[in-house]
Amino acid sequence: MDGVMTDEADTEALKRTPLYDCHVAADGRMVPFAGYEMPVQFEGVKPEHLWTRAHAGLFDVSHMGPCFLTLKGGPREGDAAHHAIASILEQLVPSDIAALKPGQSRLTVLLAEDGGILDDLIVTRPLAADRQGMLYIVVNGAVKERDFALIEATAGDKAELMRADDRILFALQGPEAEDVLSRHFPECRGLTFMQSQRMFWSDARCLVSRCGYTGEDGFEVLVPAEQGKTLVEVLLEDPRVKPIGLGARDSLRLEAGLCLYGHDLDPSRDPVEADLAWVIQKSRRMRGDFPGADRITKALADGPVEKRVGIRPLERAPAREGTEIHVGGTKVGVVTSGGFGPSVDGPVAMGYVRADLAEPGTAVHLMVRGKERPGEVCALPFTPANYKR
């Protein structure tokens, strides 16, 4: 059988996160991912997945692209500074960044000139009154060099981008994440979903955000590498916490209906067909002042040609990425992410179908290895979100 041995890609050129030794010590199986050697699993995808939904899972996401975009001259006080930095980023994204409240985060998309999606990212306005004129941005690891260059080019001489991907970025996700993390960051209890705050762990300045990529309540913490290693070790000593690899990260986010860039989102898709029109606030729709506004405004008005939907295979066979979706013998779409959902205890998928077939309950056929297998369009997520609102 194939697929047993690890990927034979050139591991020489791969980078390591500051938590590499920690993963190896925990028997993580290391694979190349987004230019880094990352753990795909520890104990196993299924037990790690179920542990995260029941307790707290710790994910190293230091391969991602955290950065700070700051007005020239540094952060300062006042809404005017926030509006100035927001207007720079808004040249690249269709969300209302200016309207963010202090400490609020928002999902948005980086757009190409034609309205195609170059990346999805989280943008946060600092909470502290003296840190305005600054945005905390986290982009995807695989495209971070391109994203950083694009943001820098757009900022010109008005703002500076400072990379923070030499630090540790980890996520603690699951129903017990708050109880675990609050032993080290008591203030984290005060955050609600998509809120962020600077906090200290002994003398380490950390950025704690209540967000994640699993559908569970949880946090992401940006922390300097040296202190971060100690913090992660301390967290892993808690019996409620286990390290979680990329495999379970993928099955968790798929059940939660969350997109994986490069698979469910790519430059050929615009936010409307990706079912992310909600990231375009009314103010931006009215102004129509973002890249690809013609295409996106038309898709908003007329509806998209294709739409991203959940797909539930009705038999046991998973429908993986690339599986064609057929109706009446004709191809009407394609699966962009698919696998087995341990919490659902069955196969789950998402993909794009012709917009007139996007209604939940629509019967489709999934072409798995040349055989038609029954499936249906379904609403996302597969598992209810447990965010703390």
Place this chain on the structure above:
Amino acid sequence: MAVKYTEDHEWISVDGDVGTVGITKYAAEQLGDVVFVETPDSGSTYKKGDDMAVVESVKAASDVYAPVSGEITEGNPALAETPETVNEDPEGTGWFCKIKLSDAGELESLMDEAAYKSFCEGL
């Protein structure tokens, strides 16, 4: 009744001219939780090395290759409902199919247990 192994981690246990085929314990451990198995249809024929079955873990789908040439006499019906048997007993009740060998000489190119064990240790 000798068991033989392939470098692709299939095993075959031959009794007369019929071999029982499955994936090894090593392969099952590497795959992790098996969630679906597609066994070959009875009567279908394969040449040594052909894609013969598919095993899917939470992570990915992997092809299983025919360790020898021959005709399938039976797929393991239990795997449709309980694919986890492949993890629980990969070299026993988690077998994939039975194949009627068309060339028993092909077995000589496969590894015996000792050779397969040292092959896995070198991985």
